[in-house]
Amino acid sequence: MQLTVTPENLLEWIALRANLVPIPLLHAQIMPVLAKAVLEAADKGIFEAARYGSKTLAELNVTLQLNEKALGELMGLLTAMGYFNFRNNRFTLTRMARRFTLSDDPRSVHGLIVFNNRVTWDWMNHLGEYLQTGKGIQYHDTFTPEQWHYYQLGMVAASNAEVSEFARRVPLTKTIRSGNVATMLDIGGSHGNHAVALCRKYPALTATLLDLPQAIEQAAPMLAKQQMGNQVQHQVGNALIDDFGENAFDLVLMSNVAHHFTPEENQDVANKVAKALRPNGLFIINEFIRPDLSSPPELVGSSTNLFYGLSSTAGNYSIAEIQAWQQAAGLATHKVVWYRTIPGRAMVVARK
Numbered sequence: 001m002q003l004t005v006t007p008e009n010l011l012e013w014i015a016l017r018a019n020l021v022p023i024p025l026l027h028a029q030i031m032p033v034l035a036k037a038v039l040e041a042a043d044k045g046i047f048e049a050a051r052y053g054s055k056t057l058a059e060l061n062v063t064l065q066l067n068e069k070a071l072g073e074l075m076g077l078l079t080a081m082g083y084f085n086f087r088n089n090r091f092t093l094t095r096m097a098r099r100f101t102l103s104d105d106p107r108s109v110h111g112l113i114v115f116n117n118r119v120t121w122d123w124m125n126h127l128g129e130y131l132q133t134g135k136g137i138q139y140h141d142t143f144t145p146e147q148w149h150y151y152q153l154g155m156v157a158a159s160n161a162e163v164s165e166f167a168r169r170v171p172l173t174k175t176i177r178s179g180n181v182a183t184m185l186d187i188g189g190s191h192g193n194h195a196v197a198l199c200r201k202y203p204a205l206t207a208t209l210l211d212l213p214q215a216i217e218q219a220a221p222m223l224a225k226q227q228m229g230n231q232v233q234h235q236v237g238n239a240l241i242d243d244f245g246e247n248a249f250d251l252v253l254m255s256n257v258a259h260h261f262t263p264e265e266n267q268d269v270a271n272k273v274a275k276a277l278r279p280n281g282l283f284i285i286n287e288f289i290r291p292d293l294s295s296p297p298e299l300v301g302s303s304t305n306l307f308y309g310l311s312s313t314a315g316n317y318s319i320a321e322i323q324a325w326q327q328a329a330g331l332a333t334h335k336v337v338w339y340r341t342i343p344g345r346a347m348v349v350a351r352k
């Protein structure tokens, strides 16, 4: 799947091939406005206001109480972007918008949109500085409790978008698949969505979510809502400092954490994971993948690579880099599972 400029007829195709389309104008003038429109719309409750039936602009604004001219401009853009249908002067949420922007759909990314609007949008102003210094924001060290809250809400929402495909396609050991008693460690497990999905499917599987104390403070109520009792539990810790034990787990997941760590830190974590796995146990690194510069362009992996560099100093890693840590830790390369619903994202799996 690609995010691209797509010609709609032969003449447009020719214009594109003839290098007559000012692509940077689209990237520099149009794309930032598209992104910010979606962020503000979710944050101001515009999708929510349109939840029931079809509404005129004035009807929408009864609850929103915004400037009606400005709201009209935003609604025009959101309609062009496929979030609303507009007929007989009335706006109706599209199926796509209903599923992904309303906060209560299991696949909703609403929390991530709000996190990006309230927290990460400002980070973009640091990109120039990052390019000069190579030093990312390292937000885990500086977040206020409120920012930690939006962060964890954002992470639940981001995982909502992938968790059903994850649970369906993740490689698992025979012990887990045959319903025997088994254990799982989720490094940086936060809200626990991935572990919860697996533990629901395999009631004899128990999971430990290891995360920083500030994360657990915010994520604990989110996990409690899942009503998993003792089957999925938080453990306060730091993956860069703590030991994970020996022959203790059938499965270790590290989802969206490697991009916060340097290669040396990831190697150190992989070594500890190898020790903590039982024989035949699996280590899954679930990440956006940095595309090889020599391979065909892929926007999601490249964009998240820059974003994680800016935010965490590290960035995305290629499949080869991830597998090299796993192999150096004494694990055997097992599988790479590319998501079908999220471009540029994969589970890189190794076996003990």
Ligand SMILES: C[S@@+](CC[C@H](N)C(=O)[O-])C[C@H]1O[C@@H](n2cnc3c(N)ncnc32)[C@H](O)[C@@H]1O
Pocket: 140, 155, 156, 158, 159, 187, 188, 189, 190, 191, 210, 211, 212, 215, 237, 238, 239, 240, 254, 255, 256, 257, 260
């Ligand atoms: C981007 S979130 C990913 C959350 C979840 N695993 C997912 O995929 O949705 C990264 C998580 O890693 C945690 N984290 C960051 N550094 C950590 C460390 N040194 N030890 C343990 N957890 C860490 C953060 O607090 C956060 O909850």
